[in-house]
Amino acid sequence: MEFSTAADELYGVVPEEFVATRTRLAREARADGDAALAKRIGALRRPTLSAWAVNLLTRSAADDLGGLLDVGARMREAWGSGGGLGDLERQRARLVAALLRRAGELAAEAGRPLRDQAVREVEDTLQAATVDEQVAGEVREGRLPRPRSHTGFVPAGFALAPGAGAEREPEAGKRPKPREKAAPAKDTAAPAERKAERPRVTRTSAARARRAEALAGRADEAERALADRTERADAARRVAEDASAEVGRLRHELERATAERDSAARKAERAEQARDRAEEAARDARKAAKEARRAADRDAAHG
Incomplete structure (x- = not known):
């Protein structure tokens, strides 16, 4: 028995059967003389209902889920360059909505319908998988013990929006027009008035x-x-x-x-x-x- 095979089987059962299945797999590993494998299996955590639903998508809606993760990868690339995010955002919204419906159907078919809180957690996990490469890998693996979320408004690894805090670069092939120097205004104030104004400017x-x-x-x-x-x-x-x-x-x-x-x-x-x-x-x-x-x-x- 290999760990990946045991983990895939374990996270494929409904949450209520997780403990019994884990006990059986650990017992089989010990019977085979592999105490280290039995310990690794015994350390695996029982998934929440929402995490189990995301794992269901990995097994039963792999193509649609892979499409969402691919869109997420393209979004992270686009964030670095600053182009095409609008279309990708719309694609992500459509895919997330479709996957949420599919997760609800799969969970209901397995006798564990999702309530509102679980649906929100599934959605948070799918959104996090599009902006965080590590979460995407966990979702693709299909062994989530708990839902995931992403804090912030930008993908992981980016501190600011594209171009934030920097001047806009001129378009290719175009040179910025030199600014025309404004003619200096004629100072008509009397010397005494200018001398009285300086302290006020300094204090301000x-x-x-x-x-x-x-x-x-x-x-x-x-x-x-x-x-x-x-x-x-x-x-x-x-x-x-x-x-x-x-x-x-x-x-x-x-x-x-x-x-x-x-x-x-x-x-x-x-x-x-x-x-x-x-x-x-x-x-x-x-x-x-x-x-x-x-x-x-x-x-x-x-x-």
């Missing part, structure tokens, strides 16, 4: 500089606060995902224990019924034996 410039510095400090503080809150939100999201997975695991174990209890109760009830029938048969047999002895005694007395 200094005030503006202090205000700009204060605003820049506030912007830095806001960015640090945003980064801190984003990190906390990501940590809380990971805790929530782990808790959700644990709840699913416990729910599955509870369902299995409940089924075992009900089965044991049915067996106990059947055993009690069989015991009652056996006791009744024994009483009938004892009664018949007693009557037979009495008949034999009467025959002996009259003989």
Whole structure:
């Protein structure tokens, strides 16, 4: 058994069967003498419902999903060059909508229809796969344990939009026209008036500089606060995902224990019924034996 084969099988079952399948595969690996493989299999995490639905697309809608991931790759290239993003955005929207419908159909066919929250998580994962190459690879592999999302408005690896913060380059073959120098305005102010105006200009410039510095400090503080809150939100999201997975695991174990209890109760009830029938048969047999002895005694007395 190879790890990839075991992982593909494991992430292809419905979430409720994940734990039992993982246990079986790990047991088979240990039986083959591969303790390391058994440990790797045992470490695989049970997928959430939305992650399982994305994995379904990898297996049952590979062509459509591959088309979306290809569009994502072209979008990341276009972002670097700044051209053709509009058409690619429209293609992405159509493909994501079609894949969401397909994911809902596949999940319903498997007996696990998707609710609104799961649908949103599937959509977030598909969108993230178009802007983040690493997420695209995970989606293509089809072994997601939890949904993915992308924070921000640009693809991973790009800090700014194309051309942001830079002057526009002149079109090829065209030279920018030199700016015409404006004729200097004739200074009609008296020397005394100009001398009185200079302190006011200096004070205004200094005030503006202090205000700009204060605003820049506030912007830095806001960015640090945003980064801190984003990190906390990501940590809380990971805790929530782990808790959700644990709840699913416990729910599955509870369902299995409940089924075992009900089965044991049915067996106990059947055993009690069989015991009652056996006791009744024994009483009938004892009664018949007693009557037979009495008949034999009467025959002996009259003989």
